[in-house]
Amino acid sequence: MPTTAPPELLDRLHDEMGAAVRALQAEICAALERIDGRARFSADAWDRPGGGGGLSRVLQDGAVFEKSGVNVSEVHGSLPPDLAGKIPGEGGAFAAVGLSIVIHPASPMVPTAHANVRFIRRGAAAWFGGGADLTPYYLFEEDCRHFHRVLREVCERHEPGSYARHKRTADAYFHLPHRGERRGVGGIFFEDMGGDLRRELVFSTAVARAFLDAYVPMVERRRDLPYGEAERRWQEIRRGRYVEFNLVHDRGTIFGLQTAGRIESVLMSLPPRARWIYDHHPAPGSREAALLDVLRTPREWVDL
Amino acid sequence: MPTTAPPELLDRLHDEMGAAVRALQAEICAALERIDGRARFSADAWDRPGGGGGLSRVLQDGAVFEKSGVNVSEVHGSLPPDLAGKIPGEGGAFAAVGLSIVIHPASPMVPTAHANVRFIRRGAAAWFGGGADLTPYYLFEEDCRHFHRVLREVCERHEPGSYARHKRTADAYFHLPHRGERRGVGGIFFEDMGGDLRRELVFSTAVARAFLDAYVPMVERRRDLPYGEAERRWQEIRRGRYVEFNLVHDRGTIFGLQTAGRIESVLMSLPPRARWIYDHHPAPGSREAALLDVLRTPREWVDL
Numbered sequence: 001m002p003t004t005a006p007p008e009l010l011d012r013l014h015d016e017m018g019a020a021v022r023a024l025q026a027e028i029c030a031a032l033e034r035i036d037g038r039a040r041f042s043a044d045a046w047d048r049p050g051g052g053g054g055l056s057r058v059l060q061d062g063a064v065f066e067k068s069g070v071n072v073s074e075v076h077g078s079l080p081p082d083l084a085g086k087i088p089g090e091g092g093a094f095a096a097v098g099l100s101i102v103i104h105p106a107s108p109m110v111p112t113a114h115a116n117v118r119f120i121r122r123g124a125a126a127w128f129g130g131g132a133d134l135t136p137y138y139l140f141e142e143d144c145r146h147f148h149r150v151l152r153e154v155c156e157r158h159e160p161g162s163y164a165r166h167k168r169t170a171d172a173y174f175h176l177p178h179r180g181e182r183r184g185v186g187g188i189f190f191e192d193m194g195g196d197l198r199r200e201l202v203f204s205t206a207v208a209r210a211f212l213d214a215y216v217p218m219v220e221r222r223r224d225l226p227y228g229e230a231e232r233r234w235q236e237i238r239r240g241r242y243v244e245f246n247l248v249h250d251r252g253t254i255f256g257l258q259t260a261g262r263i264e265s266v267l268m269s270l271p272p273r274a275r276w277i278y279d280h281h282p283a284p285g286s287r288e289a290a291l292l293d294v295l296r297t298p299r300e301w302v303d304l
Numbered sequence: 305m306p307t308t309a310p311p312e313l314l315d316r317l318h319d320e321m322g323a324a325v326r327a328l329q330a331e332i333c334a335a336l337e338r339i340d341g342r343a344r345f346s347a348d349a350w351d352r353p354g355g356g357g358g359l360s361r362v363l364q365d366g367a368v369f370e371k372s373g374v375n376v377s378e379v380h381g382s383l384p385p386d387l388a389g390k391i392p393g394e395g396g397a398f399a400a401v402g403l404s405i406v407i408h409p410a411s412p413m414v415p416t417a418h419a420n421v422r423f424i425r426r427g428a429a430a431w432f433g434g435g436a437d438l439t440p441y442y443l444f445e446e447d448c449r450h451f452h453r454v455l456r457e458v459c460e461r462h463e464p465g466s467y468a469r470h471k472r473t474a475d476a477y478f479h480l481p482h483r484g485e486r487r488g489v490g491g492i493f494f495e496d497m498g499g500d501l502r503r504e505l506v507f508s509t510a511v512a513r514a515f516l517d518a519y520v521p522m523v524e525r526r527r528d529l530p531y532g533e534a535e536r537r538w539q540e541i542r543r544g545r546y547v548e549f550n551l552v553h554d555r556g557t558i559f560g561l562q563t564a565g566r567i568e569s570v571l572m573s574l575p576p577r578a579r580w581i582y583d584h585h586p587a588p589g590s591r592e593a594a595l596l597d598v599l600r601t602p603r604e605w606v607d608l
Binding site: 042044058060067069178179236240243244247248257263264266267268270271272273274275276277278279 | 346348362364371373482483540544547548551552561567568570571572574575576577578579580581582583
């Protein structure tokens with residue numbers, strides 16, 4: 001259940017969340033540019049006809065990152081009828097402010113990573129939501145453990161025991177039922193925790209702030225590993241699954257399509273290249289098959 | 305409104321449709337293999353746990369066709385709850401039999417083409433549906449006119465004036481509202497015409513039978529045209545739109561995902577390769593921009 005609060009408090013939280021995600025966007029883009037060393041983030045400010053707008057920052061064809069988006073959006077107005085029955089709260093007035101990060105590296109040895117945090121308000125009700133998850137193409141268990149360990153620290157600082165809950169929610173959410181696979185090795189996902197909104201603001205921004213700590217070490221460790229056409233092909237097949245998840249299941253993408261967000265910003269999460277090969281199965285015993293095993297049966301990467 | 309009919313007649317129509325689409329599948333695959341000259345169609349028979357099954361035939365990495373699927377499916381059982389409110393008729397018992405064709409040629413000079421026909425039955429109600437549409441990457445107006453002319457003939461033979469109606473339905477259906485684009489230059493789309501079921505069976509199978517006449521001439525005319533990396537890249541960008549349409553809007557795909565059809569058969573329509581470049585716009589005055597103009601404002605290709 002979302003929390004209800006006086007409009008002045010909701011306005012203030014909305015403004016604070018906006019300021020926080022704008023600052024995080026600048027920091028994260030600067031850090032990723034330093035790592036990449038070649039390409040730079042573009043900056044496209046856009047307005048939404050129904051109310052609000054955003055700043056989309058995208059880096060393409062870098063030395064390390066093939067396509068990365070770090071977007072801030074702040075939209076408000078009347079809730080589209082399609083969504084009215086699907087989100088909590090009452091009335092037609094809504095506002096949402098959030099940060100969305102999706103990083104598709106060039107090398108199949110470096111995982112795709114995603115994080116987003118958002119504050120949504122409908123009438124007198126409001127809630128925070130977000131998450132972070134990792135989508136490797138080749139499994140380095142040390143990387144999975146590190147990613148989860150950093151997220152666990154953020155969760156446990158906020159509320160002891162919450163990592164286990166958010167980790168299970170992520171395993172349930174980042175799921176392609178039609179494939180019987182998760183899209184990656186998970187992370188955390190949380191929404192509408194129903195607690196004190198100011199504490200949730202602190203938690204949500206802490207998740208976004210921890211993202212680089214969770215992800216950058218594996219970029220540095222794996223960026224120079226050799227790979228060839230076969231590994232690249234596998235990466236593109238798995239990126240097809242990423243497309244399937246985002247277009248069929250991802251709530252943020254569907255929210256963006258239904259609220260007529262700026263389409264290039266909504267779909268910046270889609271990978272630069274994807275491939276669909278009919279009835280493809282990796283060879284038994286291969287590294288590709290080892291990844292699939294984990295996608296089919298999510299693991300615990302750190303102690304709960 | 306679907307037509308209601310006695311169960312014996314519905315059984316007979318179901319069986320006749322099944323026999324017709326199986327024969328068409330064999331003919332179409334044989335014709336495409338002759339044209340390709342190199343690759344052959346695989347044949348995968350599958351069972352659906354809830355009832356029914358199908359035969360999926362896919363050709364990959366051909367000389368002309370990069371990926372083509374010609375699938376027959378015959379599924380029946382209890383309607384999934386998600387679908388119960390979305391399709392006409394009453395009760396939980398349903399059956400569907402149909403043929404689905406999607407052809408993605410290697411050359412960007414040769415359009416992607418699609419056709420499907422289906423007979424769906426729910427309780428005592430039943431209807432036919434289907435369509436055919438063309439998705440070029442480069443515009444050859446002669447090809448678009450030919451494709452529509454063949455479809456017009458089939459429609460007008462069935463019911464004078466019906467081409468105009470089915471053509472408008474296709475323009476409305478093969479539409480990506482979030483892009484403000486159609487996925488191609490259209491064709492026809494029809495569903496639940498509410499007429500005599502036996503006449504609709506004849507019409508539906510005639511549409512499938514006309515598919516090769518509508519499509520093959522342009523394959524022969526364009527298959528040897530030269531192209532380079534730039535044209536291939538544009539083809540992959542447009543194929544990204546094809547993916548967006550199929551995963552977000554296509555009723556057959558959504559029906560397949562919700563009825564737990566065989567996933568590789570449901571998603572055989574997805575292109576072999578696709579690309580998403582952030583905020584890509586073709587150069588003004590280019591051939592790519594000329595195609596976009598037509599996708600944004602559907603044309604009449606033949607007299608109505």
